Amino acid sequence: MGRKFDLPNSSAVKSILITGGAGFVGSALALQFKQAYPDCHIIAFDNLKRRGSELNLPRLREAGIEFVHGDIRTKEDFAVLPAVEAVIEASAEPSVLAGLTSAPDYLINTNLGGTVNCLNYARQHDAAFVFLSTSRIYPINQIDRIQLEEAETRFEVSAEQPFGGISPKGLAEEFPLEGYRSLYGATKLCSEYLIQEYHHFYNMRTVINRCGVLTGPWQMGKVDQGVIVLWVARHFWQQQLGYFGFGGTGKQVRDILHVDDLFDLVNYQLQNLAQVNGKTLNVGGGYDISVSLQELTAICQRVTGNVVPIVSQAENRQADIALYLTDNTRVTELTGWSPKRSVEQIVTDVYHWLRENETQLKPILG
Incomplete structure (x- = not known):
């Protein structure tokens, strides 16, 4: 794999919920975590809306990953989920054109309302929260x-x-945020602000990764x-x-960032939560x-x-x-x-x- 830091084959985190878990990034992370930590209970939570996501279901099943068909927009769908130690929020309507060529409702309800439901679930179970944000938050x-x-x-x-x-070298985290950025970028930035509030007022362990082009x-x-x-x-x-x-x-x-390189980082973050807790990081x-x-x-x-x-x-x-x-x-x-x-x-x-x-x-x- 060529990882920079090889960690022992025993995870400090014994259970992970990955939202958008049948999507490209979510399924890749689920499979990598299961390979690295076979005893970890991993739940892939997804509404299967994106075409092609159904192709990942046999791959998840064969790896021993639990799939739950649900929608982060619906808080009742979280009620059937067990407690976990960490949530990786990888769900999104990721199109920059979403809401510009059609009604913005699905985009906003998923990328913002859905994040609130994920945060409340994580808070309920005192789970760490890793948020996959986007470089599109920059205007x-x-x-x-x-x-x-x-x-x-x-x-x-x-x-x-x-x-x-x-x-x-590129854009740093101090890049100006005033302006317009696409409805997709706006919903992700609003989610970042809410995560920071949950981190401060509810003492949630959080990390925000502003991902560039993942592939x-x-x-x-x-x-x-x-x-x-x-x-x-x-x-x-x-x-x-x-x-x-x-x-x-x-x-x-x-x-561009290979999804396996993203796994290397998220893996490290979950092993070293105290080090990254409350941080917002550009990742590309x-x-x-x-x-x-x-x-x-x-x-x-x-x-x-x-x-x-x-x-x-x-x-x-x-x-x-x-x-x-x-x-x-x-x-x-x-x-x-x-x-x-x-x-x-x-x-x-x-x-x-x-x-x-x-x-x-x-x-x-x-």
């Missing part, structure tokens, strides 16, 4: 103020900036969420792609594991052996940004964690997953 209007330079294949952050919280095998990628898997899949099945916005050159940049691939669409295309061509047609549209799309990079300085200094899996490895892992599961994945991703 679009502030990100648009970042001074960029245009290099041959990507945009870069300039050394001189008009405000704090941004450097060539890896078993992600059902779409244009607005899961773009790395989408890009590899389109190359695998030789289908058209597009560079949209920012001149249509594909120079927009994201740092960082500059070293970042990629532009143009660079991603070249890697996909190399890994898959396929070249696909790419259309170009110069006009920007709603809620899109030219660059996001995670400054991991705080989380690395606090825990010693840093991501290990490169962009090339991530693309290769996704490619092999597509090859091995082509029949069942093509109706969803093809």
Whole structure:
């Protein structure tokens, strides 16, 4: 696995509830925890709304993970759950476009109301609470103020900036929060504020991870969420792609994080709760594991052996940004964690997953 810190094969946490447990991130964490700690009772709680999540149910069952079909929007669904020692809140409506092209009710009720139900359940059982937030809590209007330079294949952050919280390493936790960020980002930021209140007034043990682009095998990628898997899949099945916005050159940049690297961190956090209690941390691939669409295309061509047609549209799309990079300085200094899996490895892992599961994945991703 190449973990930075190997922990003894006995968990301080004997039971974990993972919300969104049949989704991409939730199921990946559940399976990794069960592999690392076979005696840990893990419950995957999910409403199975996202297409493709049903494919994870046999994987969870075979690993000995309990699946409970429920919805975090419905507090009564928590009543059937036993007490656990830790909650990993990995459920969300993760689309940046959600609520912009349709009614916002499901988004708000899931990402905000659902978090309240999860917090109350955790408080009832005195469980630790690990919240997977998002880099999208940082405002679009502030990100648009970042001074960029245009290099041959990507945009870069300039050394001189008009405000704090941004450097060539990326966005730090001190980045300005005033402005608009998408309804998805707003609901996650509101949830962060509530978690901080529960931490302070109810003495709950909490940690907030502001995750950048998470990816890896078993992600059902779409244009607005899961773009790395989408890009590899389109190359695998030789289908058209597009560079949209920012001149249509594909120079927009994201740092990306393999879900296994996220597991390494969450595992460490649950083993060292006192160290991370009450903290809010940026968590992403960082500059070293970042990629532009143009660079991603070249890697996909190399890994898959396929070249696909790419259309170009110069006009920007709603809620899109030219660059996001995670400054991991705080989380690395606090825990010693840093991501290990490169962009090339991530693309290769996704490619092999597509090859091995082509029949069942093509109706969803093809």
